[in-house]
Amino acid sequence: MTTSNNIKQLDKDYIAQTYGRFDLALSHGKGCDVWDFEGNRYLDFTSGIGVNSLGWTDDEWLQAVVNQAGKLQHTSNLFFTEPSSQLAKKLVEASGLKRAFFCNSGAEANEGAVKTARKYSHDKYGAGRSTVLTLVNSFHGRTISTLAATGQEVFHQHFHPFTDGFEYVPANEIEALKTRLNTNDVCGILVEVVQGEGGVCSLDNDYLQALQALCHEKDIVFIIDEVQTGIGRTGTMFSYQQFGLQPDIVSLAKGLGGGLPIGSFLLGEKVENTLGKSDHGSTFGGNPVACAGANVVVDKINADFLAEVQRKGQSLQATLAALPKVKSVSGLGLMLGVEFEDGVLASDIVAKCIAKGVLFLTAKSKLRLLPPLIISDEQIAHGMQVLKEVLESE
């Protein structure tokens, strides 16, 4: 019989040891509950890092995925397929952009976004206008180019040289951005509306508006990385919608597939035809099974569903702010970060909550909450009770 210890041993012996895993081997899950191999149950505030937006094994999602796997599991992009075409229509209608490209991960989506910005500029202005600006403390992926786009030194050790043409500007400082744009060498600006891995830090509305205006004025491609914030996570389908923004490119991944690997970048009017035949591609991109799952996710996240995400997010935020040892709460919707008073380590709190059957994440020095979007009020109340007990005993 399989035990958690067998699995941990196999991992230790045979898997590249790149992850600091929680001391937990998971067996199966339903909704917001997941079980280990010994039958212990855990309440989930992680969603597989913002991926399982409908929780574990949602019935409709499962049926769509299983049905599609029994029809066509993969075709290559030499053929037209139904799930990807339908998904593209839904994403275009929900976003106000014009077209979708499908890939398999957030990093790949950002790579495609950067390629598009560079080609747009090259087609129109020729060589030498290829710099992409990102923000200090951003996170855009783990490939050599998306690491170059990531404005956190901690990720840059050991892996030089990186792709040229990325520079960082400080978040929420519009004068610094204006100064940087004095030379005409920037083709794109890539930002997260809420920096997830950076510690759940939101950008200011004024900054976002000024940034968009500068992009328009200077014909710079405005790219929003919605890999973590997108698909309902923050209480609207895309987080930029809460700020009335109209980006030229939007990258997506995590929550889109409801648990299957899928990424996408959406192209607005300015760049909808920038990539032509054979300019970009991905063998697995638009996989019918992943897209069948994503269609269910996007269908379920309607206006009523989003109103519930907003309501639950606000109540969770208020509850968190009133807990002992909490200094501040940040984030939007069901993407929240908690800063503790000095001396309280988020990683310790997470370990103690696991022992009491509740799963949370960290982001830098904060506790991070990314529960399945379907979490109930009762489940939130239970999770908060456990967190309160742990904090009281600190």
Ligand SMILES: *Cc1c(COP(=O)(O)O)cnc(C)c1O
């Ligand atoms: C997770 C994440 C990525 C990278 O996504 P992968 O699927 O791991 O490549 C990129 N951007 C943001 C904002 C993310 O949160």
